[in-house]
Amino acid sequence: MGLGEVTRAGVLAAVEECRDLGREAFLRRYGFGRALTYELVWDGGLYDSKAIAGVAHLYSAGRLLTAADFSGGARTVAHRLRALGFTVEEGTGVGEQPRPVAPQLLLQPRGNARLRGPQNFDRSIRHGIPLTEIDAVLGKHAEPLTALYPDGIARLWGSTPTTQINNEKAKALRNRRPGDDVLFYADNHFIARARILHLFDSTAVARAVWGTDDEDTTWEHVMALGDVEEFERPVSAAPLLSRLDVPSPLRSLTLRNAELHHRVIDLLPTRPRAVSLPSPARPTSALTAKTLLERIGSLHTHRRPGSNEPSRHQPLALLWAASRIAAGKPRLAPWDTFRSEVGPLLAAFGLPGSKVTPEYPFWHLRGSGLWQLHGAPDADGSMPQIGALNAVQPVAGLTQAAADLLTDPLTRLEAVLKLCSTYLDDVDRRQLLDSLGLSGYTTADGLGDTAEDGGQDRERTEAAPGPAERRETLSSRLVRDAAIAKQVKDVHGHACQVCETRLSYRRKPYSEAAHIRGLGTPHNGPDELANLLCLCPNHHVLFDGLEIYVDVDHVVRWTHGGGAVGRLRGHDEHRIDEAYLRYHRTLCELSRPAQQ
Numbered sequence: 014m015g016l017g018e019v020t021r022a023g024v025l026a027a028v029e030e031c032r033d034l035g036r037e038a039f040l041r042r043y044g045f046g047r048a049l050t051y052e053l054v055w056d057g058g059l060y061d062s063k064a065i066a067g068v069a070h071l072y073s074a075g076r077l078l079t080a081a082d083f084s085g086g087a088r089t090v091a092h093r094l095r096a097l098g099f100t101v102e103e104g105t106g107v108g109e110q111p112r113p114v115a116p117q118l119l120l121q122p123r124g125n126a127r128l129r130g131p132q133n134f135d136r137s138i139r140h141g142i143p144l145t146e147i148d149a150v151l152g153k154h155a156e157p158l159t160a161l162y163p164d165g166i167a168r169l170w171g172s173t174p175t176t177q178i179n180n181e182k183a184k185a186l187r188n189r190r191p192g193d194d195v196l197f198y199a200d201n202h203f204i205a206r207a208r209i210l211h212l213f214d215s216t217a218v219a220r221a222v223w224g225t226d227d228e229d230t231t232w233e234h235v236m237a238l239g240d241v242e243e244f245e246r247p248v249s250a251a252p253l254l255s256r257l258d259v260p261s262p263l264r265s266l267t268l269r270n271a272e273l274h275h276r277v278i279d280l281l282p283t284r285p286r287a288v289s290l291p292s293p294a295r296p297t298s299a300l301t302a303k304t305l306l307e308r309i310g311s312l313h314t315h316r317r318p319g320s321n322e323p324s325r326h327q328p329l330a331l332l333w334a335a336s337r338i339a340a341g342k343p344r345l346a347p348w349d350t351f352r353s354e355v356g357p358l359l360a361a362f363g364l365p366g367s368k369v370t371p372e373y374p375f376w377h378l379r380g381s382g383l384w385q386l387h388g389a390p391d392a393d394g395s396m397p398q399i400g401a402l403n404a405v406q407p408v409a410g411l412t413q414a415a416a417d418l419l420t421d422p423l424t425r426l427e428a429v430l431k432l433c434s435t436y437l438d439d440v441d442r443r444q445l446l447d448s449l450g451l452s453g454y455t456t457a458d459g460l461g462d463t464a465e466d467g468g469q470d471r472e473r474t475e476a477a478p479g480p481a482e483r484r485e486t487l488s489s490r491l492v493r494d495a496a497i498a499k500q501v502k503d504v505h506g507h508a509c510q511v512c513e514t515r516l517s518y519r520r521k522p523y524s525e526a527a528h529i530r531g532l533g534t535p536h537n538g539p540d541e542l543a544n545l546l547c548l549c550p551n552h553h554v555l556f557d558g559l560e561i562y563v564d565v566d567h568v569v570r571w572t573h574g575g576g577a578v579g580r581l582r583g584h585d586e587h588r589i590d591e592a593y594l595r596y597h598r599t600l601c602e603l604s605r606p607a608q609q
Contacts, residue, residue, distance in 0.1 A: 022388020141166035171232025202247035294580035330374035459533025528548030
């Protein structure tokens, strides 16, 4: 079970996160119910012992212990917490609360391009609906939605009505309930999950959010969702549907009970992963993307006597922290992990002649307002000796607010660029990003295709006679929507939007659909028309290779030198999202050689 790996520092970090999020949001985020027997007592507050221990293991050892992992029961958890010096009370009254109902599983088709599925998902799930935009039609639903979404951004999804009473959809609409998990399905894969916070019916709200279809119906059966998580890699649907006894492909809203839900948990990514959207139930934070970048740009870095160059220790530590968010790792890590991973970065990319002292950023980054440290001896005093850090293994890393902001790909990219351009301008950026596991930033399409050997073919040192040898590999490839790619090509008549070239291949028109914000890691762009360009192969290669970009006036320019290539030709039936062009421009800026 791993309870022996839970440290006191990890427990303190979990308690602080529970305080920040609020009890219910904390339990929902990590999939726990209320404590039935034992509660941790700390600083005048009561905390659910299993949930705290499970999250403490995440920050102590890097893996979340879920509710199903505690085979020894709450008594074993209480024993471990007491051994770490905490007070755990039994029979405090929580046992009188009803046992939480295990969540059912709702399988939700996203819909294809014809049904505006990708566009609706992007608008009402990925970005969310500002409540101020629909307040005129909310009526009695305004109060519960405002309470659920204190940041004012609602994550909504809906279903059209059905005239039948016993088909899969009708039963799902009738029997789903708040607390159930939702899996979004598209192109034979599950692409995201969420949790139902509230259910209501409203034709007026649905029309305001999604409009109507060709038959003038709308998604009037509405779900308010929380804990939205897009999967870094889509999950193949066939094995999961088989275990649930659901025909493939999934064609209708389908509900399965809690027992069947539990049978497929092992086929889904482990919670928590890199969450692309902040939990709507968390309190509004004063930290914004703008203030995040401002704080990154004004770090209190040390300067050696006689030198104006700022130390690189804090910037390199923050880059390491951003890379953990991109990789879906816990935002907090114990001292041993920090030292073993950040130390080599300081040795390779720190100022020439500077000492490798990871303890300095581990401790002093707290002054940035972006960093937390838990479990250190005399945390409010001077920096402890390394021996003390080794003994108690405090945990440190980004604050919850900073980590949530960095789950947004554009904010994370801008933060990486800010750190590199402000403090690391003469460092080989490609080498640095590779060392951090951020090599996907070196191309616009990212790391979309991976093989079992990392996709790298080793060159043979000597030529061998006969035909080239073959070898088998296992790979995982992104699933792209062929209909959307065809749509952008048809709209532009297969003419490149940069050079107007129309190619022919095997007596058929040929062009390529290029994603502006790549689908691969770490970009995680959406597969939708607003994120596509129609390009010839030459300009597709240059665009993906970050050699050209589209400026704010839609002039296509060379990344290195800035000269104009031409103007990006638009079309009334092809609306390009300016946010994706901004992302690509930022990526090109990051790719420029240092001190250009």
